[in-house]
Amino acid sequence: MSDDLDALLRDHYRRAAEGVQPDRELIDRLRNTTRPARAVAGWPRVLLAAAAVAAIALLAWGLLRPDHAAEPSRRSVPIAPLPATTEPPSHHLPTPTPTPTPTRTKAHPVSRPPRRGPRPTPARPTPRPTLTVNGTPRPAPTATPSSIPRPSRR
Amino acid sequence: MSGDELTFDEFVIASAGRLLRTAVFLVYDRHLAEDLLQTTYERVARRWTRILRGGHQPEAYARKVLVNLAIDHHKRRKRRPDLPVGGTSDVERLTGARETYAAAGTPLDDVLATLPVKQRAVVVLRFWCDLSEHEIAEALGISRGTVKSHTSRAMAALRRQLAEEGAAHER
Incomplete structure (x- = not known):
């Protein structure tokens, strides 16, 4: 009985198999669908992922590095007291930024590196004599030319 | 190959x-x-x-x-x-x-289609793919004893249902 059923099943599958044929389209689909998977998998994908991680890490480092974070505070600390020491705090408004660079370096050469020049807002010691006398907002240019930066560069 | x-x-x-x-x-x-x-x-x-x-x-x-x-x-x-x-x-x-x-549509297909999926898998691997018990066990990740029990249950179910259908046909 068991052998009969075995034979029956084998025969059944053999006959049924004749009706199940893969057509050309299916074969092509099977070959083609695996191709992109093979192409994408592997090194290119790994490299892409690594590059993305590196870019993110670099960005994060750039934003969060201690140097970058500390800079503003270090800058503001010495600058804030300066106006008080060099000059009466009355003239803050009029003088925008005419010649801050040279004067500031002169004003506190010890405490700051020369690089800090371009951020002169509160210091502006230049206007001191002329500005107070005239009361005009543009005395600084007249005062500065003599002490202007160029000579030092030469 | x-x-x-x-x-x-x-x-x-x-x-x-x-x-x-x-x-x-x-x-x-x-x-x-x-x-x-x-x-x-x-x-x-x-x-x-x-x-x-x-x-x-x-x-x-x-x-x-x-x-x-x-x-x-x-x-x-x-x-x-x-x-x-x-x-x-x-x-x-x-x-x-x-x-x-x-x-599809033969009585045997109808019976095979009603088998639990693992029993059917064992039957297909055994009688269509001609695999040994050991190979079937490896393919399905089960023990040889489990393969044997699946096979015997499947065969019993097939025999029973085919007998029932045969009897129904005779009537």
């Missing part, structure tokens, strides 16, 4: 017919069988070099993947019959237009 110089394309051409039939006998649904076969080849392609380097038979590996995909699919369907529509076979199942292979 020696895997040494075999390219993946050659493997697909050589094995697609046999594996497609195996898939159809497992799931009784041509479109689903094709979907499963495609997934199978994708997985094989991903490990192609490793399969060849490890000295494995690519077709045996693919068959193992295919059978387990079919079993998993059946389990998923059973657990969640309301799964979202995914492929052509799902659409046809939902619309009731279930397509089976050409020879």
